[in-house]
Amino acid sequence: MIKVIRDLLRFDGRFRAGFIFLLLILVMLILSWFSPYDMGKTFQVGMDKPPSLKYIFGTNTRGQDVFYWMTFAVRNSLYLGIVTAVVSRVIAIIVGLTAGYNGGLIDKALMSINDSFVVIPVLPILILVSFLVREHMSITILAVFLGIFGWSWDARLIRSQVLSLKERSFTKTALYSGTRSFRITMTEHLPFVLPVVFATTINNMIWSIGMEVTLGVLGLSSITTPTIGSTIYWANSHQALIAGIWWWLAAPIVVSVVLFLGLYLVFSSVNEYIDPRTRLRRMGA
Amino acid sequence: MKKFLLNYVLPRIGQYIMVIFVGVTVTFIIPRLSPSDPVQAQINRTMTSGVNYTPDMLDDFRASLTALYGLEGSNWEQYLEFWGRLFRGDLGRSLSSFPTPVTELIGRSMPWTLGLLLTATIISWIVGNLLGGFSSYYPKSKLLGSIDVISQAVRPIPYYILALLLVIFFAYIWPIFPIRGAYPMGMRPSYTWKFVTTVLYHSVLPAFSLIVGGVGGWFIGMKSLTSNIISEDYVVYAETAGLKQNKILFGYVIRNAMLPQITGLALNLGMIFNGAMILEVIFTYPGIGLLAYQAILSTDYTLIMGITIFSIIGVATAALILDLVYPLFDPRVRIQ
Amino acid sequence: LTGCQKKADGAAGGTASSANVQMIEGANVPRNETIILENPGGRANPPDYFNRWNGWNTSFMGGLQQLGLDSLWFIDPDAGIDGVWENALASEHPIYNKDFTEMTIKLREGIYWSDGVQFTADDLIYTIEIQMKNPGMDYTSRFNAYVDRIQKISDFEVKIFLKQPNSRFHANFLVRWNACFMMPKHIFEKVEDVTTYKFNPPVTLGPYTLKDFDPQGNWYLWEKRPDYQRTTLARMGDVGAAPKYAMYINGGTSDVKVMSAQAHQLDVIHDMAVEGVIRLTKANKSFKTWFPGFPWGHPDPTLVACILNLEKPGLNNKDVRWALALALDINRLAIASYRGAMTISPIPVPPTGMYPEYYHTPLQQWLSDYTLDLGDGTTFKPYNSNAAVEIAAKARDDLGDIVPTDPTAIKRYMGEGWWKYDVNAAAKLMQKAGLRKNSRGVWEFNDGKPFKMVFMGQTDNEPSQNRAAAMVVECWKEFGIDITLDVRSDFGTLAGTGDFDGEFYWNIETWGGHPDLSFFLDSFHSNQYRGIGENAARNVSRWKNKRMDEIIEACQKLDMDDPQVVEYGKEWIKLAVDEMFEIAVCSYNVFTVMDDTYWTGYPSIDDPYTDPVPNWTNSRYMFAKLRSTGK
């Protein structure tokens, strides 16, 4: 692991850039625990101060230090993205691998469920659900909900990969080595599927964070919790752009771009690194 | 042919029905779990429009609204009734715009959404796929390399901000496009050339925002798909045979990576129904998204449900049609 | 953003026609003969439904009620052109018999429908009777509850016999922001089902007729009637000089509204966050507001308050409610929600229109003397008569010189005093009420039961109010209340049935220009009390009080104009403050911005002839005063 990172840092400019980006985000994340301000409170600092050395991202109309607010926002949004990604990945992997490997009725049943999830539009359902859970709508609940709705497409991808993997000889070798099907999927197929899983993780995170933003813009997420969505909600409700407080909206842009560009650069170079094909090429097979 | 019907078409249609059944049922159940009751919502709406009621009058009002909305009877009865109406193509009446049928509201907004979003989605699909194909075919190109990074950088920008920035830049600071709407306030839709061009002009900015925001996703999908294909024998062979790069790129590389992207496109149509919300709100575009937004703000369940069901049926049908014509696209698709 | 606005002016404004007259693109009406107003209803759905008499109609704010319909009387939230209570279709105020069981209405002659048919008593009678007959219409239940029979005395005189005494029955025809409008009998009587009838195109009684509208519901274009002299507005001024056309449009998001206004494509913005107003008034002198500067907005005769559910444990105790009031920092609340541009009120009537004169000022002394027993043997005078001045000082920090320093100006614009922010006194009251702070610093009942609150704010077009709600939650959380903010669009629905703890909203509305409180007070009578689960109409706090019932009943026996009404009103206010059934905060400030570029003569605090808020029916009076700038 450390060797991989070292190699990539040394030899891959994209990875280096991405790594630095993620490091910045990590620093922000960590700073959130050392924030001098309580983000539940307003008017802690002067209003509408443009970015300066003292206030890197300026201050907002609510009298909050936008930088520190963003440290929390990143933390929460990232948490949302990661939980969603993990939940949906776990479901996608299990469903994809099971359906692909077992085939037959199991496959049919799982794919029907899968397809239902594919066609159900998430936003209206999410909004109805947010009416339902009311003040209990926390980031975790939202994340789990999005996770439950966000796996179907990836499961399909994984399944189609497994369908072809299962025809390859090494699967049969494993089978005739007496390996149980669960282990076959885990040890033989999972490594091939992981690059797909990784590649779609970013999509999934962008999607879930974007959903939260949409809910936030509509005011339906928990707006007292700092997230990228609630940042936009508050900036919007204070007409930040019109009022010329551009840094209030620039902050979430900068942070999301840095975060996702970092993830993209790192993931894509790690993916290249671990992708069986490149890995084989590198090892010279 | 008969085999094809029996082994492929019928099960696929069965699955289609199943999917719609599940989707519609979910859509029926969820609002009914909600604490907010549509009759109460309407009463509230009426009260805020300045009419003073006593609670007794409200009880009366309530009874008459319940009857009007068809909310009498047990949930089970309503559910059956709901299906009955659905089969007649009736999605009920909007609660906030009573007594207008939901289908009428959807029908009025749908052409706009379809026109704008379908076009923009298809354009961003085409552009994203082309760029993605190009970028894995010419991995050395600096230009494509930066497009790669830029497209990925734009992707996470919350759409709301992206669209707002575009409006501010291109309609306010440098006012070359209108600020909002699908056509100017005061103009009446008609089938004239002038109206059509006006509508096109008005759609440039929203479409552009969608395209800018949407290209990245297709780009990355295509890039990863084609990166497998460029090392396939038939591509190497075509190169060896001296085919022009364009020919190889389009006829060999992109063409073979197209299928999953086509499926993706079909499923993405769902976005047309819900992802458009922010867009239409910002641009005051008279489509389904704005309708849904209003439905949400006024807790108009029948309308929300109607839009959801419409979306489910729309996407499921798109996917069904696609699956049925799939064999025509790709000669390799077979059944076991 | 400044500096670029010049370019914006021409580009999107419209195209010049050959006669060098700016035409509104598409609409084909000259820009300088048209006033463009925001329809706060947004996109109308369905747009072609002009039957205002059904509860579900949502498209009436696109000019229909402002310009197309008319009723018997108007009451102005402000001073009015010709007094507060104006006779519109009626020629005199209502004439009641002694015991308020009969009401006689005399109608004005010479008023015509836009199709040339004269308005007569038949229309009035028809309007009442058809609604009584058709359940589900706006006034069905109210007319059925009171109207016994109607007697047509002449073509222009009607007598209504009531089932029970009601000194405020005329309120049904007294337009505050709307009322029961007259229906054209000659149109509706030909219709089979009046409840589903669209009334498209509407035959109007008001000064304008519908010229065109957007099938997508985004705009309505009204044209002045050539026979505007035959409408009630003609009396009020030179309607001939009024805009020939009025276009009500869906304004879009706040940002878009500001941008369109700067491009002079929108003459009257209904409301937005205060920042938009600051932006516009700074950018261009042509933008006018109700107050000439800070605090800009027009204070609606509506009171915004922290409404509490008195059925909930803890909240059913008046000491807790008082504690919550004292735990609110009005300074921060004002800055957070309106950047200080708030018109505060410690008492549950709005500090607007004529009300300060009737109630706020006379009660100052009483407020200052008001004393609370803190339960530990000490007492506390909660009133801070200097609150508005303090807020103004805070606002100056942020906004600078535009905030007045003169105490009289402040008093006129922002109200006077409010409750002290004193968490110690508040804590004592909590203890008095049987609560204690636990180890986490959170209030709980002495028996260990948690004291939790969910406080609702609203999502939709009122950002300022939600900003305030968030601040309320912040203050109370600081005080140690276990509270969460729940922002939702269906909060009203939940509050109606009592499924809530607290909300930041308005439930007290008054006539504005007239001191009579019956407009909201009647609904606080215990015979209208409803428990949790039932619809409580206006009294969502579910406050019951014997003395209050007596006051209400006494008022009902008085004529609306009887001076005694004000005295009862004061008594009620004292009772309400003592009980602190809800925490009154401020008036509902509507940040209406009016553009002087094409039209002038908008109402303002200096010429408060009507309410500028463009969705109010009263805003028709603007049309009697608006004049072209000649541009």
Next chain:
Amino acid sequence: MSAHLLEVKHASKVFQVGGLINGSKLVAVNDVSFTIEKDRPEIFTIAGESGSGKTTLTRMLLRDLEPSSGDVLFEGKSVTTIRKRADFAAFMKTVQPVFQNPFETFNPLRRVEEYLFDTAVNFGIAKDRKSAVEVVDKALHSVGLSLEELSRRYPHELSGGQIQRISVARSLISHPSLILADEPVSMVDASLRMAIVNLFKKLRDEEGVSVIYITHDLATAYYISNRIAIMLRGYVVEMGPVEAVLGNPLHPYTQLLKESVPAPDPVDKEAWAKRIGLSTQEVKEYGQKGCKFASRCPKVSDKCREADPPDVEAEGRTVKCYLYGSAS
């Protein structure tokens, strides 16, 4: 217990092929029967043209595919009735495959030795990984390798010949009585081919393991096997001792096949260079009535086109042709 180790009884496999719309049936394996005796270990070669159903047949033997009709009995029990995992494990313990492409046999992302240990542990040959070392090493020794030189190696770090031998070693761990090797040498070089083929020979002679050897390389088939079956379009057209069948082929297809084997000697190229017609209608031929070779057969007669020829015993073998036996 039956004396037959393996008994294939009229096994057939039908596939649905072609486009969705105009698909057709394809009989990939058509009524194939043969047996392998328990106490007489042998190398049984299946050869024939590409696509004649050889792989399909082995897949049925491995229970990877279910026969459309007919049956495959292993030690007297039908393999299709194996349902329980334990039964399947017992079956796999005695029947093991060796695959064609050495680089596909093992997951490129896993170490090769893992498979050997897995096999040893899963089939209960060794209790755990530690005690499996000995078993694995022994198996590797029998193919001329050692655990030492293989440990921690990935497939791509080994040569094709090595992997193929490891693949054989893996199949030996569970002490099978039958090894199914589908073109085990087609991907390895001429010089390594002999090494693997010799290994099979050794297994049969020293360990008593029977091998079903599928190949296009008739020379090695002749070299090591006892019996051979020639397949054509799903049918076994000729089957018998390898010396008989290849030494003196009776079926016209076998004759063509033998004649087409290029002699590694540039002197007599004439026979090989004789122009032959190639079938162009592969898929269609599956559906055609009668003998599948009829369209190309130099000795074709009318009845060949009408009905399948019967299996005839002639000159110590079975041949599916009207030219021989009583049918002629």
Next chain:
Amino acid sequence: MALLQVENLRAYYRTEMYGVSRQVRAVDDVTITLEPNEIYGVAGESSCGKTTLIKVLSGTIKPPLRVEGGSVKYNFKYGDVDMSTVTEEELRKNIRWKEISYVMQGSMSVLNPVRRVIKTFEDIIATHEGIKDRALFRERIEDHVKKLGLPPDVLNSYPHELSGGMKQRVAIALATVFKPSLIIADEPTTALDVVVQRGVLQLLKEIQSVSQNTVLLVTHDMAVHANVANKVGIMYAGRLAEEGPTELIFKRPEHPYTQHLINSLPVIGDKTGKSSLEGTPPNLANPPEGCRFHPRCPKALPICRSEVPAMKDFGGGHRAACHLLQGGRQ
């Protein structure tokens, strides 16, 4: 005049990934000459560099492959071409397919799976000549495939509808549409059964004898060379071990490796034990010093370990590189 002269060609794969650099010496110091109108067979074990050699000869050099030294010179009808200086454009326009065509290893998968076969023909012809008249074009292609004994309806098929042998023959048909001077066939018959292999090779041979061009045939199947090639080159680990007319190679193999190859070939009717060569082919990233065959050579001398043997000529075009050999006809 020779069609192709390759002198001391060295082509290496240089890879640099995450700090690990490797140099695979896939073609090392190879000198061969191809005459017009001959079939030159290249034999050798898997990964000894056969395909790499072909890549260089056909000018399809892509990183990580790099030509490190030596020269490749053609002498086409239309002019002389030095592959080290030729431009990509010229290659594409005048040489690819018009002068050199290529039947790739694993031609089974060279056809675009989503296009009908005719389309691939169309693509190639359109690139090099342009298609003016569609009907004429179709006629021409049909003619062409008919001549090769293929039914014209293969043109309307999708690749997956064709059998392996058929695809291989389509690949040959594709390679011969322009009657190029050199046809390079890389393992054209692997994975085919012997009957089909025979048919395919016969076809190739026939095309050669009709159009009198040169065929470079790569396969590790010695028996195929015996029957098809005029001249055979034996490669071992990136180097040419021996080269000569087919008869001589089979009758009198000089190099111990060639000897082993020829002797271990089984023959039908012969059941006597054949031995196999011990050891495995060397890793070209790190080839043995001296003669690359020495670790497996039964007759290795000490000198073999340190010195690269020189090519020795035995007359009649027969050459071999081995320290044991003296050169000249023994």
